[in-house]
Amino acid sequence: MGYFRSAIDAMTGYVPGEQPAPGTRVIKLNTNENPYPPSPQVAVALKNINLDQLRRYPEPSAREFRQAISEVFQIPADWVIVGNGSDDILNLLVRACAEGDNRKVVYPIPTYVLYKTLSAIQTADIVEIPYPQNFQLPIEALIAANGALTFVASPNSPSGHMVSLDDLRTLAQNVSGVVVIDEAYVDFAEFSALPLVQEFENVIVLRTLSKGYALAGLRVGFGIANPTLLAGLLKVKDSYNVDAIAITLGAAAIRDQNYKNARASQIKASRSKLSIDLKRLGFSVPESHGNFILATPNSHPAESLYLALKEQGILVRYFKQPGLEDKLRISIGTEEENKTLIEALASLIQNNP
Ligand SMILES: *Cc1c(COP(=O)(O)O)cnc(C)c1O
Numbered sequence: 001m002g003y004f005r006s007a008i009d010a011m012t013g014y015v016p017g018e019q020p021a022p023g024t025r026v027i028k029l030n031t032n033e034n035p036y037p038p039s040p041q042v043a044v045a046l047k048n049i050n051l052d053q054l055r056r057y058p059e060p061s062a063r064e065f066r067q068a069i070s071e072v073f074q075i076p077a078d079w080v081i082v083g084n085g086s087d088d089i090l091n092l093l094v095r096a097c098a099e100g101d102n103r104k105v106v107y108p109i110p111t112y113v114l115y116k117t118l119s120a121i122q123t124a125d126i127v128e129i130p131y132p133q134n135f136q137l138p139i140e141a142l143i144a145a146n147g148a149l150t151f152v153a154s155p156n157s158p159s160g161h162m163v164s165l166d167d168l169r170t171l172a173q174n175v176s177g178v179v180v181i182d183e184a185y186v187d188f189a190e191f192s193a194l195p196l197v198q199e200f201e202n203v204i205v206l207r208t209l210s211k212g213y214a215l216a217g218l219r220v221g222f223g224i225a226n227p228t229l230l231a232g233l234l235k236v237k238d239s240y241n242v243d244a245i246a247i248t249l250g251a252a253a254i255r256d257q258n259y260k261n262a263r264a265s266q267i268k269a270s271r272s273k274l275s276i277d278l279k280r281l282g283f284s285v286p287e288s289h290g291n292f293i294l295a296t297p298n299s300h301p302a303e304s305l306y307l308a309l310k311e312q313g314i315l316v317r318y319f320k321q322p323g324l325e326d327k328l329r330i331s332i333g334t335e336e337e338n339k340t341l342i343e344a345l346a347s348l349i350q351n352n353p
Contacts, residue, residue, distance in 0.1 A: 029314065108138055
């Protein structure tokens, strides 16, 4: 007998973007981390952590964090579920809702690859509906696929486009399963689908502290939905899925919206500038609503640029996948990092015409 279930043998594991060892000098524009530090309030909260807190198990529902969410977003605390990153909540959703060909997982592609990985582990059938060129949501096909779970990332990665509230509404109205709106990048966008959780019992909106709040290393994300929908997820959740430090620091970060918004504005301004600079170098750069851009070089293969940049200590993301193999996903860095990237690309392009 093999060690693993056949589904595990058959699948490929999720491959996260490279994480260089601490202290390595690289310009890291490959995993959409925030280039700026988290709120100073997080540093204060960290200093005040009492070691005695760590002797005990954390509060299972992350009450302190849910309370902060409740105040900041003006929603009842029992409409919030907290995860060890929003990946944890994606995992809960797949485990709670999906299975085999009766309870399929459906999503438009290209999108976040973890949806596929989690579904493969669960042995849930997957229906992937390609986005058209203009990235309009393929609503009819999504509805027809009849998912127990339908994922829509908005803003989407790696494309950076957003899905309109009307389209999300139509989708939620016409499927009987759960619609997951993954808003990992909402802090860099112009609107949120959060109001839809009030309108539809089958909608959950996911948020993370990894991008907008610069806390990818802390592992905190949350979902907002009505208590009926959350009840099933709570049964599947590990009792202590979020640690005591993450609960306290997460609450401090959420309460400092001013800081988060100020950094997001900075990143959005850099996004505009970087787009213009890349266009000058002959890239095509569609509008992005996230903290990254998906750029297509017009004269050089994306993969060779990716490798050449890596040799110079500049990491960007390259996906060897149909539809993406001619593109680079570049996280927005600091002004200085973006400038170094542009200079490196300019010289690569000039020296290898
Ligand atoms: C980064 C990202 C996540 C994961 O966020 P974590 O909270 O760090 O687990 C989820 N969805 C999308 C689309 C992402 O890009």
